[in-house]
Amino acid sequence: MAGSLSPQGVKNGTLSTSPLLYAVDETPPEWMSVFLGLQMVMLVLAPIAVTPIVVARMAGIDPGEYGWIIFASLLASGIGTLIQVRRFGAVGSGYFLVIGSSGSFIACGLAAAQMGGMALVATMAVLTAPLQLFLAWFLGPMRRIITPLVGGVVIMLIVVSVLGISLDMMANTRSSVPSLHSFWVSATTLAVILGLAIFGNRHLRLWSLVIGLLAGTLVAAGLGLADFSAVAQRPWLGLPDGQWQGFALDFRPEWIGLYLAFAMVTLVGAVETLGDGMAIQRISQRNFRKVDYERVQGAMYADGVANAVAGTLGTLPNTTYSNAIAAVQLTGVASRRVGLYVALFLGLLAFSPKLSALITAIPSPVVGAFLFILLAMLFVTGIQLAASEGLNYESGVIIGVSFWMGYVFQNKLFFADLMPLWLGPFLNNGIAAGGLFAIVLSLLFQMKPAGRARRVFSRQAAAMTDLQDFINEYAAVRRMPVQVLQRLHLTAEELFMHLCGSQTFRGPELKVLLHFADGRVHVEFVDASDLKDLDFVVEEAGEMNDFMDPDLLGLRILNRFASGLRHLRIGGVNYISYHLAADDASYG
Structure with a gap:
């Protein structure tokens, strides 16, 4: 399957080595699209529908409203997935990504539901949705502050905040059911999920959560903990029970x-969607070469719109799921048509009261064990996200201080009696407090003057002298060795001249940033021209022997001395960065 040669594998006279059966723009047979769409719906149905029910149960929401909550979650996920896959203008990635209820919002969603019911949850979802649009719009400058490291810390703190809820549900503390029965139901659910995750093949691992839910529910029914009488009374198609709660x-x-x-x-x-938007591109194209950050932006826009839709319908905010990435790797089918069928099936299932009744009837110990596994996986995701860009002194300080400060505030261990009452919901929330510490520490490290310098230059060749003076001043302060200084002059001046020579520019200025860290000199140019794919052009120039072309000669020099060249285009702005090896530099 995933490792097979694609039937579409011959492109432009060359044989593709991609493991894809069908790339994102290709169309598989209709039966295959339908089958894979149904399979993906089965994989994501449980987290989409069960996650908001966890919040509703723990907050004491009237069970008569569960039908509407499930309806809203499925419909919002269907609409969000359609936007994500189909791409409307700049909104949406255009790739096979599924949007569904976010477990990350369980802690703050529970706090909102306890204060003002699902109406307050909906209000918060709608009011915070523009923040994702804002971050996507300013992805370029904000990418150094709202980083994967910050996201990883917050995700780990989400687990700390919600773990107690999972354990309470497993113990079924709100019921008079014998604790031994709850133990066996929870233990069975955990054992089946973990057993499949450890001993199952890659196919079974994808289904481990679904099979675990089924096994736990069957054991609960045998012990008298499950009541499915209401399921038979509900129609297959129709409007949901309950009603829209409005806004607070x-x-x-x-x-x-x-x-x-x-x-x-x-x-x-x-931040999570940013990572998913990059990852899905790598596995959905033949002969993939680089990430299109305009599409990543589109994925983040779609997330923001989907959150607004979810809030408007009256349920928890959404997020882009990583399940589709695993499914594409497993099946080799990345066609967006499969994603369109997923959106369609989620929308249809929203209008099935029988499905809502079935999900509502799942006993608390089963849901608690299911949530426990989700949290365990979420914690690992947080660790991976925090460490994705490497661990060093700065990241160690941010992770260590932020995580434990979040833990301290979550458990009210830091002068809780001195805190203003109106700040209680924030300061007593480990996610918010720890995340704020992570952002503030990231900002402080970015503001640290040592090793950083930036200057704006007019976009003309005559400004070369100003650039040379800027580099010399920086080198003098950093006590830069002559060899490294020469490389910096060569590469920065050649790139500067190349950008000045571009005929299609929108801005008269270029911003240049220099930063020394981890034994390397980091250089970044910020430019608003309509540049081509610069890192690809440099690679091509490095393989050519035409020394008479001044542009190619300059790019060959850049290719010779610069390492890690990256050209990102985000929101019409180009960020060109590279670094210089400083092995012979012992300056501080």
């Missing part, structure tokens, strides 16, 4: 802290 418009001061907590998790969701 009676503002209270304590909502400020709650909003900040929602905002923190929303920004982290955007």
Whole structure:
């Protein structure tokens, strides 16, 4: 399957070595699209529908409203997935990505539901959705502050905040059912999920959560913990039970802290989507060469719009799931047509009261064990995200301080009696407090003057002298060795001249940033021209022997001395960065 040669593998006279059966723009047979769409729906149905029910149960929401909550979650996921896959203008990635209820919002969603019911949850979802649009719009400058490291810290703190809820549900503390029965149901669910995750092949691992839910529910039914009488009475198709709860418009001061907590998790969701948007591109194209950050931006826009839709319908905010990435790797089918069928099936299932009744009937110990596994996986995701760009002194300080400060505030261990009451929902929320510490520490490290310098130059060849003076001043302060200084002059001047020679520019200025860290000199140019794919052009120039072409000669020099050249185009702005090896530099 995934490792097979594609039937579409001959392109332009060359044989593709991609493991894809069908790339993102290709169309598989209709039966295959339908089958894979149904399979993906089965994989994501449980987290989409069960996650908001966890919040509703723990907050004491009337069970009569569960039908509407499930309906809203499925419909919002279907609409969000359609936007993500189909791409409307700049909104959407255009790739096979699925949007569904976010487990990251369980903690702050529960706090909102306890304060003002699902109406307040909906209000917070709608009010924080623009933050994802904001981060996507300013992805270029914000990418150094709202980083994967910050996102990883917040995700780990989400697990700390919600783990107690999972354990309470496994123990079924709100029921008079014998604890031994709850133990066997929870243990069975955990054992089946973990057994398949450890001993199952790659096909079974994808289905481990679904099979675990089924096994736990069957054991619960045998012990008398499950009541499915209501399922038979519901129609297959129809409108949901319950009703839309509207929005909470009676503002209270304590909502400020709650909003900040929602905002923190929303920004982290955007960081996760950023990673998913990059990952899906790598595995969905034949002969993939580089990430299109305009499409990554589109994925983040789609997330923001989907959150607004979810809030408008009255359920938890959404996020882009990583399940589709695993499914594409497994099946070799990345066609967006499969994603369109997923959106269609989710929308249809929303109008099935029988499905809502079935999900509502799943016993708490089963849901608690399911949530426990999700949290365990989420914690690992947080670790991977935090360490994705490497661990060093700066990242160690940010992770260590932020995580434990979040833990301290979550458990009210830091002068809780001295904190203003209106800030309680924020300061007593480990996710919000720890995330804020992570962002502030990231900002402080970015503001640290040592090793960083930036200057704006007019976009003309005559400014070359100013660039040379800037480099010399920086080198003098950093006590840069002559060899490294020469490389810096060569590469920066050649890139500067190449950008000045571009005929299609929108701005008269170029920004140049220099930074020394980890034994390397980092260089970045920020430019608003309509550049081509510069890192690809440099690679091509490095393989050519035409020394008479001054442009190619300059690019060959850049290719010879610069390492890690990256050209990102985000929101019409180009970020060209590279670094210089400083092995012979012992300056500080």
